[in-house]
Amino acid sequence: MGYLNLVTxxxxxCSLVCVVGHRHTVxxxxxxxxxxxxxxxxxxxxxxxxxxxxxxPHFPMTGIYAVGIDNRGAKPRLLASxxxxxxxxxVAVSDDLGASWREPEEAPVSFPKETETSLERVxxxxxxxxSSPEVVWAGSQPSAxxxxxxxxxxxxxxxxxxxxxHRPNWGAGFGGQAIHSILPHPADAQRVVVAMSTGGVYxxxxxxxxxxxxxxxxxxxxxxxxxRFPEYGxxxxxxxxxxxxxxxxxxxxxxxxxxSDDDGQTxxxxxxxxxxxxxxxxxxxxxxxNTLWNFPLxxxxxxxxxxxxxxxxxxxxxxxxxxxxxxxxxxxxxxATVLRDAMCTDNGSPAGVYFGARTGEVFASADEGESWSxxxxxxxxxxxxxxxxx
Numbered sequence: 001m002g003y004l005n006l007v008t009x010x011x012x013x014c015s016l017v018c019v020v021g022h023r024h025t026v027x028x029x030x031x032x033x034x035x036x037x038x039x040x041x042x043x044x045x046x047x048x049x050x051x052x053x054x055x056x057p058h059f060p061m062t063g064i065y066a067v068g069i070d071n072r073g074a075k076p077r078l079l080a081s082x083x084x085x086x087x088x089x090x091v092a093v094s095d096d097l098g099a100s101w102r103e104p105e106e107a108p109v110s111f112p113k114e115t116e117t118s119l120e121r122v123x124x125x126x127x128x129x130x131s132s133p134e135v136v137w138a139g140s141q142p143s144a145x146x147x148x149x150x151x152x153x154x155x156x157x158x159x160x161x162x163x164x165x166h167r168p169n170w171g172a173g174f175g176g177q178a179i180h181s182i183l184p185h186p187a188d189a190q191r192v193v194v195a196m197s198t199g200g201v202y203x204x205x206x207x208x209x210x211x212x213x214x215x216x217x218x219x220x221x222x223x224x225x226x227x228r229f230p231e232y233g234x235x236x237x238x239x240x241x242x243x244x245x246x247x248x249x250x251x252x253x254x255x256x257x258x259x260s261d262d263d264g265q266t267x268x269x270x271x272x273x274x275x276x277x278x279x280x281x282x283x284x285x286x287x288x289x290n291t292l293w294n295f296p297l298x299x300x301x302x303x304x305x306x307x308x309x310x311x312x313x314x315x316x317x318x319x320x321x322x323x324x325x326x327x328x329x330x331x332x333x334x335x336a337t338v339l340r341d342a343m344c345t346d347n348g349s350p351a352g353v354y355f356g357a358r359t360g361e362v363f364a365s366a367d368e369g370e371s372w373s374x375x376x377x378x379x380x381x382x383x384x385x386x387x388x389x390x
Contacts, residue, residue, distance in 0.1 A: 029390040030346055031097060032354060033078065034362055035064030038380035040080055042098045048366045052375045058098065059084075066341060067386045068125025070152065072133050076388055079136070079152050081122035089121045091138070093152060097390075109138055109146050109155045115162065117142060124341070125152065126182035129189040139179030143170050143196045147208070161194075161202065161211050166232050173197035173235045173254070174300075180340060181239045185263070186246050193239065193249065193264045200234035201251070201264050214260075217267035221255040222300075237280045238340040239264075244289025248318065252282040252294055252340075259319050270319025275306040281343035285368075286351050290318040293325075293345075293353060293369060295338040303337050310334035312343075312355065314369050328372035329363060336361070341384035348389040356382030 032043040032052075039057030059082050066081035078094040080101070091108040092101040111117040120141040128135030136152035139145055144162050146155035161167075170177060178197060185191035190207040193214065200215040213232040220227070220234045235254035242248035251258040251267060255278050258267040271277035276296040285291035293314050297303050305311065311326035336357035343355040353369050356362040360379035365372045 028348055030348070030352060030364075031388050031390060032362070032364070032375065033067040033069070033080075033098075033384075033386045034356060034376070034379065034382060035067045035080070035341075035384040036360075036380035036382055037063050040064045040067065040082075040098075041376065041379060043362070043375050045364075052364070054376045055098075058101065059092070061085075063121070063383065065121050065383050066124050067384050068127070068136070068152070069386050069388050070125075070127040070136060071347065071388060072127055072130060073151075076390075077151060079125045081125070083121045089119050091122060091152070091155075104154055106154070108148075108153060109140060111144070112157060115157070117144075120176070121178075123178040123180045124182050126184060128184050129186055132189045135184075135189070137182045137184065137192070139182050139194065139196075141176045141178035143167070143177050143179050143199055145179055145182070145194055145208075158208050160204075160208055164202075164211055166199070166213065169233065170196065170199035171233065181236070183239060183241045183249065186241075191263065193241075195236040195239045195251070197237065197254075198233055198235040200232045200236050201239065202232075203264050214264035215267070216265065217269075218251065218253055218258055219256050238282045240282050240284040240292065242289055242318070243285050243287050243291075248289075250282050250284060250292050250319065252279050254278070254300060257282070257294065257319065270315070273315075273320075273322040274313055278303075279338075280340040281338055281355070283343050283345055283353070286345050286347050287349060288351070291316050291368075292319065293343065295343060295355060297337065304335050308333040308335060310336075310357075312353070312369055312372075325365075325369040326372075327370065328365075330361075335359075339383060342382050344385050344387055346387035346389050352387060352389070354385050354387050356385045358382060 034041040039060040042055040043052045063083040068079035070077040080092045094101045124139035126137040136148040145158040148155045181195040183193040202211045203214045218234045237252045239251045247263045249260040257271040259270045260267045279296045282294045309332045310329040311324045313322045336359040346352040353365040361377045362375040
């Protein structure tokens with residue numbers, strides 16, 4: 001099984017400093033992967049201020065629910081979760097920045113026959129620790145974790161989590177039952193934190209042999225009052241890891257924004273200062289500690305931006321305070337939702353920040369959210385975005 005590639009990526013540009021009159025412009029090529037309900041679009045910009053060049057869709061008329069970038073090798077490897085209504089779910093890999101894609105003959109992610117379970121889709125990719133350069137993790141719907149030891153070409157089910165006694169009680173959120181967040185510890189390959197809807201946060205400290213819930217302090221607001229803080233069952237929407245302090249994690253919950261300072265064992269609220277505690281994405285700065293972004297919505301029953309304004313919120317002090325960032329974004333009214341994987345940063349300095357809306361617009365900031373510009377509009381429903389500087 002395979003798909004035709006529809007676009008050839010241009011040759012890479014080197015990073016350099018250009019002088020334009022008296023203005024110095026840093027030329028850093030950025031590649032943005034935009035997964036939509038009808039295919040994968042690649043957007044490219046050679047320097048700050050240049051227009052974005054957006055490809056025609058790869059894998060047209062397929063849902064791209066997750067994209068990943070593994071930047072640990074000599075050249076980046078791109079991964080795409082491809083969901084075809086005809087062929088079913090699969091994973092495609094590119095080692096030439098999307099100029100071509102390949103898939104194995106056998107399904108790269110599949111449940112063993114004895115589980116009597118079928119893969120619905122892959123929701124997340126995460127390269128392993130630097131000490132394990134061939135390890136790539138994948139999260140799926142239904143909620144399961146898969147591990148690749150050949151760079152993301154093929155995967156095996158992590159049976160210890162699948163066989164966990166809590167699994168029969170994990171429920172489905174509005175968007176399905178899925179492991180959508182995977183955070184390997186950067187300095188310890190034995191430690192991984194995952195999050196799912198619904199089920200909450202789970203942790204391993206022994207390379208996946210055993211897993212324990214890590215939800216102390218996170219509310220399940222949809223439960224009756226006496227049961228608001230269960231051991232597990234929370235509908236966590238997304239988690240992210242701090243760049244400088246790997247023990248510090250951030251979470252956007254189904255109502256609730258939290259920080260953990262002990263690698264996900266316990267959590268405290270950092271929602272004060274935000275206009276709402278409901279939303280989907282939460283993104284940490286790639287190199288600067290205590291810095292994160294999210295996109296609040298009114299509530300679970302009113303999934304519109306607060307005051308119908310398109311605005312990102314940034315914290316530079318680990319969630320103690322928040323500042324709205326909307327310069328260059330559309331004026332109200334703006335009604336679109338930003339999904340859990342539709343916001344990201346690149347690996348540049350200063351960091352670029354990006355998000356896509358379900359109405360098909362994609363926005364970029366080259367200055368860590370201080371100002372924004374339009375990358376593309378009129379795309380299909382944007383499901384996920386990832387970016388890399390080249």
